[in-house]
Amino acid sequence: MAHRTLEQHISVDMTHKKRCNETGWGLYASTNIAAREAIISIERPLVISLDIPRLKDTCYECLGYGSEAYRNPERIAWEEDKKLQVCTGCHVVRYCSKECQTLSWKSVHKHECSLFARLHPNILPNNVRAILQLLLLRKANRLPHGEWDAFMNLESHLQQWESRNGRQWEDIGLMARGTKEYAGTDLSEETLREVFGKLLVNCFTMVSPFYDPLGLALHPLAALVNHSCNYNAFVRFDTSSHCLSVLALRPIARDEQIVVSYIDATNPRHVRQKELQDKYFFDCACSKCSDYVTKEEGVPQLPESSEHLLVEQRAFELLAAAQKDTSITGPIQKCQYGIHILRKTGAWPLHRQPLASLRQQLVVSLIAAGQIHLAFVHAWIQYRSIDPKLMTEKHHPIRLVHLWLVIVLLKRIYFASFSPTDLPIQKYTITSNSIMHIKLIHYLHWALMKRVGDDDDGTFAQVVRHHFIQDGGYEKQRYPIAKRDDFLKEAEKLKACTTEILEKELVWGESGAAA
Ligand SMILES: [Zn+2]
Ligand SMILES: [Zn+2]
Ligand SMILES: [Zn+2]
Structure with missing residues (x-):
């Protein structure tokens, strides 16, 4: 008897293959597709x-x-x-x-x-x-x-x-x-x-x-999906089921091409173009690459001056060096210095790259160094001030993961018995008291549950749901609804904390970020 081939379940009913130019093929929607709907799912790549x-x-x-x-x-x-x-x-x-x-x-x-x-x-x-x-x-x-x-x-x-x-x-x-x-x-x-x-x-x-x-x-089928920096879909890999899927990020109309991003689409145009040429041999002509200033983000696609170009290059180098650095303090200092030189120019809003990526790397490095409080403040800045500008969809998978990270860090702080010695400023604790702290966790977790939706059965959604239930999320009496004023007070506290940390980034030296 011949060996059985590996079982394979592929669902592709919503798409068809079509030539998109003289040289290439693309995958197109055969029907109107709603945001977050699974377009293709391949059970085993x-x-x-x-x-x-x-x-x-x-x-x-x-x-x-x-x-x-x-x-x-x-x-x-x-x-x-x-x-x-x-x-x-x-x-x-x-x-x-x-x-x-x-x-x-x-x-x-x-x-x-x-x-x-x-x-x-x-x-x-x-x-x-x-x-x-x-x-x-x-x-x-x-x-x-x-x-x-x-x-x-x-x-x-x-x-x-x-x-x-x-x-x-x-x-x-x-x-x-x-x-x-x-x-x-x-x-x-x-x-x-x-x-x-x-x-x-x-x-x-x-x-x-x-x-x-x-x-x-x-998988050959997934490989048919072309790139756009202005993508309408994303690839998800569900680890436990080995299912590779392509999901709609926003509503996709019938006959529209399904496109994902092969690279970090938040990077400046010249960085994206080089990466796409180096790895995939093509020049991207998507709508985002054709605009001089990106509409959504409001930042120039190319640095305004040669001086800015140099600073940008240096910051990208620092980011790459921080990612490779395996020491405890090395990557933190590199990220902080990169953040400092960009912010000093006055031309880098928090979401302009590579400033946003440096902060993300800083969060990771701070966690590795056990500086959970400071990691939380930067993760909070990322979630509140950066992500909404870089990824407009509230359900963007990376925004959801960043929100989850904020929740995980808040929980860690709650259960840690030490005081926030890792914060450069001692006068702030992150929340007023432990009751408000736990309410904030619950509130954010509940907000995340809403964004994830009830019908998502992906691994991430399952983990988020599991922890919500485990923490007694649906038992109202465990978490009496906080008054709006109480939350506003907490928001003020967090804002003061982030403002002070952001101000420190503008100075470098004894009292600055490196101190
Ligand atoms: Zn073996
Ligand atoms: Zn592009
Ligand atoms: Zn296993």
Whole structure:
């Protein structure tokens, strides 16, 4: 009896494929689609592959976080804490339960475990593991019907990689050679280079329900969805169900093209254009790229002067350096300095990039350093003053995650027994008293529940709902409705706190942000 192929459920009824220009295809709405509706859902992407550091702290099957991950500040929003067991065959992948291990073994891992074991302690990079998995499943006749052909029909941009002749072209050659050896495949090295080109230009960054990058995912159908900086849809990956979906961000009319953003669309135009050209070989001509000043954000697409361009460059460098810095105080100082030089120009509203990204990185770094109070104030600034300008939809998935982070930090502060020694200003506590503190948590959680909606069954929505119920959210008597005046008083308190911190950013030195 032939092996069963992996089960595959795809729902695409709302879309059709159509040429969008001479060279490319796009996915179009076949019907009017409401905001937040799922447009495509693919139960199992063709390949998913975890980043190397995530192999240590993430279940290889359900992608749940292990206790290791809980120490990672970027994952503070997730309050699970599972013990992971390493696969005794290869010592590379880890599982949260026997069930996960069995499922994973049957679906993919039995084809790759001995190879991983042979290479251990070396671990192959995620794109090589992705392609190996694909080739091994193909060899075992286990790929869902038609998916290999659909994959091979994707664009690889191989000639452009070659003519660019950069480090990536070298990498593609190395990966193709290595894969040929490891997978024992009948495909030529030339074809394997094509395969890697296709993976590089068509894969998505797989993110957790809380928007932490986990690795990469690819499906030929999802790869049909084109890019726009003015996107009307977004990709979501539900870790526990392995479901890759594309959801509408705003209402999409029949025959409108469905577009997502491949990059951080809040960056300035010249940064976006360079990233799209480097990674995907095209010049974006979306409505946002055609305006000189972005309508929504009201900031110039290009720095106003060469001096501003230099400051912007320096700030982007500081951001990149902070993201790489593994020390405790290093990333905090880099972010604070980047924020300072931008704000000093007087030309950077809080939501103008890279100021917003520096603050987001600052929140992460402060959490890592245990400075929860200060992290909260910056997360609050992000939620209140920055996100509404950068992402107009109240239900934008990143805005929801940022609100959740505010709630998680408020809860941490509530349960922490120490006083806010990490705040540079001692005269403020964040809330008037513990009753108001808990009311504020409840109020924000309730606001988040409303934005998430009742019919969303994604992992994020489930976690938010679970915690709301666990905290007694629906038991009115536990949380007597606070008077409006009481809330206004708390709002004043928070405002005074954020104002003082924002003012400090304008000075640098002994009494300033670095102090
Ligand atoms: Zn698991
Ligand atoms: Zn194994
Ligand atoms: Zn664009």
